[in-house]
Every structure is written in structure tokens, then in C-alpha cells.
Amino acid sequence: MFNNFFHKMASPKYFYRISGRLIPWLAIAFVLVTLAGLYYGLVKAPPDYQQGDSYRIMFIHVPAAWMSMFVYVVMATAGAIGLIWRIKLAEVVAISSASIGAWFTFLALVTGSIWGKPMWGTWWVWDARLTSELILLFLYLGVIALYNAIDDKRTAARAVAILALVGVINIPIIHYSVEWWNTLHQGPTVTKLDKPSIHLSMLIPLLLMAVSFKLYYAFVVLMRARCEVLERERHTGWVRELAETK
């Protein structure tokens, strides 16, 4: 029964229909959670005794940094599923995730840099987390560049899956090596970005924003995957029917 369900879900036609129904709900949930998160984060949470109000960018920066890693793992997992079981939908999810992940990474870098400015007095410091994010951005850009360079999109999706798997094995190693390098080359005077002694009133909006980012990802990845599915299947009967009824 599980197998049956799995294959039904993986059929592009079924996916297209179900995702079409899911998207509005995800969008509504995203808006509500984001509003709540922003309200608690920007209005309710007290200013930090050291950083004043500037710490509030954390509510964007930290979830974005979490998502940048999370999306990469999703991409690699979906890619592996596509490679092993030859499920085209998984390939579609993998490649649709790449540019979203890249944007999350970029957002984490930009907000990290803005957050760092009042603390360090400069826009860029080779802080361990920022450096890791920068390398992660390169990994994402590699995935996107490779996908665009290969003409045959089916081949491209499989090549990208391999690259994402190689990347996902390397991310922990890169992360560890950068942390190590950081403690080696910088004195302890530099304040780390994370953990400004987290208080419940700050934790609530942080978690809300994390959920909001996850919802946003789910909603956008479904939209992108739907477009990709339509494009790939544009010669099949069900897509033609769809085009005719509209």
C-alpha cells in the first residue's frame, strides 16, 4: 500500500493536482506565521542589553542560515532518490530547490554582514559562520551553473544530483575545517554572531520565523516544481488537456 501511494504521489499528473490544492494553504500559513513572528520579534521582544535593537536582524539571519543548510540537504536527498529509484519528480524537487537555497544563503550572508557592522565596525569579517555560508553559496552556484550548462535537462538533473551528494558529504567537513581555521587565526575578542543569551521572549519569534521560512520554502518549491513539471511533460496527454480546458 505504501509503495502504491509513493508511486501515485510521484506521478507528475497527481503531483500537479495535489500541489495546486496545497499551495494556497501554504501561502496563507506563511503569511500568518510571518506576521506573528515579525510582531513578536520587532514589537514584543525586549531590546538586547548589549546590542540594543540591532540584534533583531537575527530573526531573519538565523532562520536564513538554517534554511541554507536544510535546503541543501533536501536537494541532495531528493537528488539521491531521483538517481536510485529513477523518480523524475524527485529530480524536479532537487533542481527547484537549488536557486531557493542559493537565495537563502545569500540572505544569510547579507544579513550577517549588516548585523556585523555595528558589532565589528566593518561590513565583512572572516567569521566562521559567514565564511561557511560563503563557501556554501559557491556550492549552490556550482549546482546551478552545472544544471544550466547541460542542454539535456534529464542528464542535467542527474549530474546535479551527483554534485549535490558530493557537496552534502563535504559540507560538514568544510564547516568543521572553517571553524577550526577560525579559532586558529582569530583571537577570542571577536564576538560570535549566534546565541546572544537567548531569552524566551526572543526564542518564540525566532522559532516562529524558522517555521515561516520553512513554509515559504515549501510554497515556493512547489510552485517552481509545478512549472518544471509542466515544461518537462508538455508533450504528454494530460498537459495538453490542461492547456485546452483553460
Place this chain on the structure above:
Amino acid sequence: MIQTGNNTTLEAHALECVRDDRTLFSNLGFRLERGQALILEGRNGSGKTSLLRILCGIRLPDAGTITWDETDISKLGPDYHVHTAYVGHRDGIKLDLTPLENLAMARALGKPNDTTLEEALEKVDLYGFEDVLTRNLSAGQQRRLALARLLVTDTVLWILDEPFTSLDTDGIKSIENLLDQHTTNGGMLAVTSHHAVNLANTTIQRINLSELAA
């Protein structure tokens, strides 16, 4: 000489191949037995090369399966490749190696047979050129060297993409003899060719891909 079962078959079931949004062929099926040759015909770009590459296992079909002795070739992997030899559009030989060095490598990649490398070169009229760099041979001689790769391993199915390119009339005739001998000894052939293929002792199946598409 060939050691797999006598009833070996290569079967294609409902193959489909899409390239650049164009369906080259779909629902293509055939069954090839020992002693038979499959000759693919069709216009340029009708998917002959793609079909051969699918038969090799290099390319995945967009739908359908190919079975060797009733097992899917994508599951067999090297256990299928040990029975096949492929001479593609590119010769698959290194220009900076001698013919002997090239054949030695080709032999090591598969299951060697009893033919010596010199004998193989002689069969394709390259005897006397064994220590010349392949770069210095003519295009026809290079093609014959590529075909000599077929002779140094013990394989059943030969997959040949335009084997007669740049060969002269005599060259074509001698290669045709080799192909005919192969099927007589229980081998199989899958060939594309613009040139008519004359195999006197071989049962021939023809598939015209342009007609299939229409």
C-alpha cells in the same frame, strides 16, 4: 568459441527515445537471436545512433527496457558488457599509441579470446603497421583498427555505428566477410549503415526509424 547459452536473445520492449523535445521513436520492439543481424535504417537524425547507444547501455531509454537472456541490461551492467563490443561513430582508439598498444588495451577491457593481436591486425589488413603511431595511419586504416577491436575479445553482440565510414570497396568487402563469419559462428549484429550491408549467410532484420516515426 562463444561460451554463453545457445538460446541467447536480445529483446527490446516498448523503447522510447526523446531528444531535444522530439520523440525519435516510441514503442519500438524487436527480438534478436544468435546468427541474426539487425540493420537500422533511416534518415540522419532519426535516432539510429541513439538506439545503438541505448543497446550498448550507455544511454538510458526514456521508456521501455532491453533484456539480455530475459534480464534487464541495466541490472546486468558489466555482466552484459562482457558479451558486447561497440564501435561507435568515434573510433575509440588513441592516435598516439601504436595499433598493437591500442588492441592490447581493448583486449584487457574485455574477456580475451584466442586470436593474437597480430592475427587481428592481419584480418583487417593492418599487418606491417603494428608499430606505427596510429596518428600516421589513413582514416580508413584507423577505422579498420577500430573494427579490429571486435576481434580480440570474446563477445556475442557487436554493435556497430556506420562501420564502413572511410573504407574503400575492398575494405568494405573484407569487413562484411568478418561480420558474416561472426553471425555464422553464432554471434549477433546490430548495425547502422548508409552503405548497403551484404551478408550472404545471415538472417537480417531491418528496422527503418524514419518510417516508424511517420
Place this chain on the structure above:
Amino acid sequence: MTSDSLTRAFALLLKRDLVLAVRHRAEMINPLLFFVLVTSLFPLGIGADPKLLQAVGPGVIWVAALLAALLSLEGIFRSDFEDGTLEQFLLSSHPVSVLVLAKVLAHWLITGLPLLVISPLLGVLLGLPGDAIIILLVTLALGTPVLSLIGAVGVALTVGLRKGGMILSLLVLPLYVPLLIFAASAVDTAAAGLPVTAHLSLISALLVLALSLSPLATAAALRISLS
């Protein structure tokens, strides 16, 4: 197939690539020259203060080694792809990953080993102390095979592309980061007279990991690139 015939195929392929390299000696020299040239540009760019040079030396030599390796990477599969021998490897009756390993080993012997041999000279040029030069040699000995192994995956993914070169650097360089960090800091630490066992075991771990996973990934990538 028997392991005997696999060993023979491995040895023959290794020999084949070495013979081809010897017949193209001129091309072999290029990455080496590049390595020396890039390293000697640094004193010209940042000044010849011995203290400064000694401080940046390990990093400079390793970055130059990385770039030299990158320059030579395409050679692993490019010509075999163009003349069709690469597809013959995929159609062989041996595991492709083993054949890949033979090709990577040949590539390392042709391009990695020369870097190793010339590096003490560069160490002297940048004023590294004797202990640091020995550690530099050790890190290069352990690290350059990693460069070839990781690079092979990238080349396998891009070999079918017309403009693979630019993308290759984007794919491969980020993956070289951990090696660069561990290796350069090992030499740095050795120059300061401190023990480097931790660094060397980390680099060895990278080598073992790359050795066990990269041939598999490369073989899978080649299948995809040629399909």
C-alpha cells in the same frame, strides 16, 4: 571477471596513460611551470620582506598547488572523451570505478608528483625553515592525490560540455577548502616549531575518504555525462 584480469586492466591502463604522457612531454611541464611562476609572483606583488614571505609562504604554495592541479585536471578525461576511448571504458567488463582509479593514479604521477619534487625549492624561495619544508612535502604527498581524486569527479561531470573549464573551477575549488586549510596551517604550525600530528591525521582522513568515495562518484558521473 576474475581479479587477475582486473589487475591486468588496471596496470595496462596506468601504463597507457603514462606512455601517452611521455609522448606529450611538453604538456606535462605546463602545470609545473605554472606552479613555480605563480609562487614567484607573490614576492613581487607583496614585497620581499622575509618575515612577511615566511608568514604567507605556506598559504601561497598551497594555493598555487591547488590552481596548478586545477589547470591540469581536464587532462584526466578530456582526450579520452574526444576520441571515444572513454565510452569503451564504460562498456568494459570491469568495474568503472577501478579503471577511474587507474586514471587518477596516472594523473597524480604525471602532475602531482612533479609539484612535490619542486616544492622544496619554492619553500626556500619563500624563506620557510627546514622543518616546515619537510612538513610541506608531507602535506603535498598526502594532499595532491586528494586534489586529483576530487577533481576527477568535477571533470567527469563537465567533460561533455563545450565550456567545461570555467564551471569546473566553480565545482571543484570549494571542495578543496578543507584540504587547503589543514595543509597550509600544518606548514604554518611546523614553521612555528609546534607539533603537527593532528593536521596530518586530518589530511590523511581526507585522503582515505576521497580514495574510497571519489572513484564511485566519478564513475557515476561519467555514465551520466556520456549518456
